[in-house]
Amino acid sequence: MHTQLTLSQIGSLIEGTCGDPGAILGPHGVDYQGTPAVAVRGFFPDSRAAWVVDDRDGVRRPMQKIHPAGFYEAICPAAFAPEVFRNDALPPTTPDRPGYTLQVAQQSGEIVAMQDPYAVPSILTDFDRYLIGEGKHHELYNRLGAHVRSAGDKTDGSDAGVNFAVWAPNARTVQVVGDFNGWDGRKAVMRVHPYLGIWELFVPGAKAGDRYKYRLQTEHGEWVDKSDPLGFAAELPPLTASIVADLTQHEWNDNQWMQKRAETEVLKQPYNVYEVHLGSWQQGPGRTHGWLDYRDLAHRLVDYCHRMNFTHVELMPVSEHPFTGSWGYQTVGYFAPTSRHGSPEDFMYFVDFMHQNNIGVIIDWVPAHFPKDGHGLYRFDGSPLYEHADPRQGEHPDWGTMIFNYGRNEVRNFLVANALFWLDKYHIDGLRVDAVASMLYLDYSREGGEWIPNQYGGRENLEAIDFIREFNVAVHEKHPGAITVAEESTAWPGVSRPTYDGGLGFTFKWNMGWMNDTLRYMRNEPIHRKYHQDELTFSLIYAFTENFTLPLSHDEVVHGKGSLISQMPGDMWQKFANLRLLYSYMWTHPGKNLLFMGGEIAQWTEWHHDHGPQWELLDFKTHRGVQNLVADLNQLVIENPALHAEDHSGEGFEWVDCMNHEASVLVYLRKAPGAAPMLVCCNFTPVPRDQYRVGVPAGGNYWHEVLNSDAGIYGGSNVGNYPGLHVTGVPHHGRPDSVLVNIPPLGVTIFRLEE
Incomplete structure (x- = not known):
């Protein structure tokens, strides 16, 4: 038999350079000796023989070896294959397909039966x-x-x-x-x-x-x-x-969590978020680099979150990344949970187990840039495919990474689908989007002449803005109750406002201004703080312009900044008192809360991805005291709607005393409809403020002290007001009644109105 193919066509198959193998291999209509027929062709290197087996009657037709490299062909009757497949390089999606099976004899003598790969319908409709x-x-x-x-x-x-x-x-x-x-x-x-x-x-x-x-x-x-x-x-x-991974095998058991999430009004819920780097949070001896698997981590994290009253964990990127030292922020495998901790099935178990124990899972997501690793997205098909060709648009000057080409349909599709993938296949509760500012501005970290203006001559990246809005709309429409969080460090308006109102559509925005101002204030020696009180009060000018999360994240304890406690001034006692003061102020300030691992035990060393928290410090009462305080603050937020239900509304906050610079005292109320108000008194100096008169609203005659950061259980000196305060009836601070409060040194005392 002589094939109708040319030697050139056969040669391109043998060399592996054929650009359209479907036009040659598989079933094709031919004219054989004046009669319509079907030529079934296959290329099976390292084979001895091949057959076509008719599925209807089991007749086995030998294929002729046209080329010794392993190219075969069999001429079969026209009825052997449906008419629709003749001369089609790519079969359409249809239940019809050639009614035959291929059998190939390997050099070992084993005969393998298989479907003809070039006759199988496309998965694409x-x-x-x-x-x-x-x-x-x-x-x-x-x-x-x-x-x-x-x-x-x-x-x-x-x-x-x-x-x-x-x-x-x-x-x-x-x-x-x-x-x-x-x-x-x-x-x-x-x-x-x-x-x-x-x-x-x-x-x-x-x-x-x-x-x-x-x-x-x-x-x-x-x-x-x-x-x-x-x-x-x-x-x-x-x-x-x-x-190759089959993501359909896990049997989810978190229906109750998922249903409740979809029915919950997100902004009015408590969010006590524990930021975790899975590779270093806890480690196990005898394991690769000490990495624990997802299943082990799930059980340990659930126990710890319950102990500490965290409602959510936020995981630094779990998507596959080649360089461990990038902490996951230089992603290559956008759709693959890192194999450092196990398989996709193991990560599904992780999320499922967290949900069954009422812990939400947020992951960091990195659509701003990707690395240049040769096996990744960089110049994927030999051309700038996912990135811009022009380095003024396509390369990040700070990180040595590539910037996505958000103006390309396929790239936007890739990223939006990736976000939805984690919510769909892994039931993730939210995505915290890294480096949003670098996406919004064309001149981010660039000097003049190093960037290309948009079509209107501006610095805004219009394509990235459209992508961000499309992403947020898709997430909120398809996965009710899921959240998106922006790490955005500029004054871009409406980051957490709906897209239909001109916003970017995020659920929350990290309050980087609050974080920077507060830490800068806390680093001051207390004697100098009276000159900087505006750094604390300024945040309330804009606190309700966005739906803010207050972050003390990993970024604040790396790159030479030191740990949080090491940034606090004073002697050993004052350092711990200052840290307890910082946390108590943060947890009672409007906004959701996020704390990076290790901060809750006041670890001394800066975080490193190979080591993680200094758990041995819990042998010391001072460190256990800080841990106890964080757990109690979390519980206080959960139990009291006044501390979470109106985090993003001016109705939930009221200044009582913010002008006493000399004493470095702040007093404010937290409120929510139908809930008992909370009175928060902060003293940012080591001098106790005894019998400090504070004005209170009308109604009720007793304020119960529900938390005192200076309590002995937290490592403090027990200056306080236990069990509470009686209203004196003396007007003060423009209010009809007042109470006399002992505000502890470098401390916060919190009261709830009791009827």
């Missing part, structure tokens, strides 16, 4: 193609990447395999290589979807757990191996292959 073309396919992760699937209903498993699909519009050829084909790309040359630039192939016999990469020939003829941009799992760094 016409609607998928339309949405991808528009850049609006919010479930892109269900189509691109590696998906375990069956090509039919065979009982012998010959139709089982994995569907691979990747976007690489400027590649000449794309192969998928992995454990399933001996990393020989000639055995799996992918087919391309015209106009979309998506390459796809069903690989029979591939399975969950197999390692793989894409091998691309660039437009310049170079070959590069890349990890899957939508890969669901990855090898443990420094290895870089993607791993």
